[in-house]
Amino acid sequence: MTKLSLSGSVLGHMYLLGFGHGVQIGVEPSGGSAYLWTETDAVSDGAGYAWGRRLARFRFVNGRTLRPSSPALTKYTLIPGATSTTCAIDPSTNRLIMRCRVGGRARFVVYSLAAVKAGRARKLYDVAQPSGLGVFQGYTAYGDYLYLLDGTAYGTSNPAPGNTYLTCVNLRTGAAGARKASIFYKGALV
Numbered sequence: 246m247t248k249l250s251l252s253g254s255v256l257g258h259m260y261l262l263g264f265g266h267g268v269q270i271g272v273e274p275s276g277g278s279a280y281l282w283t284e285t286d287a288v289s290d291g292a293g294y295a296w297g298r299r300l301a302r303f304r305f306v307n308g309r310t311l312r313p314s315s316p317a318l319t320k321y322t323l324i325p326g327a328t329s330t331t332c333a334i335d336p337s338t339n340r341l342i343m344r345c346r347v348g349g350r351a352r353f354v355v356y357s358l359a360a361v362k363a364g365r366a367r368k369l370y371d372v373a374q375p376s377g378l379g380v381f382q383g384y385t386a387y388g389d390y391l392y393l394l395d396g397t398a399y400g401t402s403n404p405a406p407g408n409t410y411l412t413c414v415n416l417r418t419g420a421a422g423a424r425k426a427s428i429f430y431k432g433a434l435v
Contacts, residue, residue, distance in 0.1 A: 257307035265297035269331035296329040335386040372419035
């Protein structure tokens with residue numbers, strides 16, 4: 246994991262060994278530092294990838310190496326039996342949004358961040374991932390809306406303008422808005 250400045254300069258790094266695929270990381274600001282939320286306790290899917298079964302919270306410390314057994318981690322099992330757990334933090338609402346698989350289907354479950362940290366997690370919203378998405382790449386939330394990114398890299402089978410899309414999901418209802426094509430050109434969203 247690499248910490249960057251807004252201009253892209255490397256400011257620090259950590260090594261996370263055995264945590265999972267790393268598709269999504271939540272950041273919780275805390276004073277002059279930050280706590281990171283990631284998947285952990287990874288298990289192989291049999292196809293060469295590993296996905297976390299739980300969430301972990303830890304402070305960013307430059308140069309530190311962490312493993313799932315590290316005492317610096319606080320672990321959370323919000324839905325027993327869930328797999329492929331990842332999360333995002335919405336600082337506008339102080340909520341944690343967890344994506345996971347339950348019974349093989351991807352879901353997004355929203356919790357109060359303070360309640361999760363206090364061990365009193367209760368679902369605020371629980372919505373299914375919309376069907377019809379391409380290769381899932383990540384998500385974020387702002388208020389009562391979830392924003393999903395899907396698509397693949399440019400190549401011979403996916404020439405420009407590519408197949409990258411943003412989808413907005415209402416967390417209160419689970420309804421997905423229109424899927425909007427997104428074009429990234431030289432690192433910028435066009």
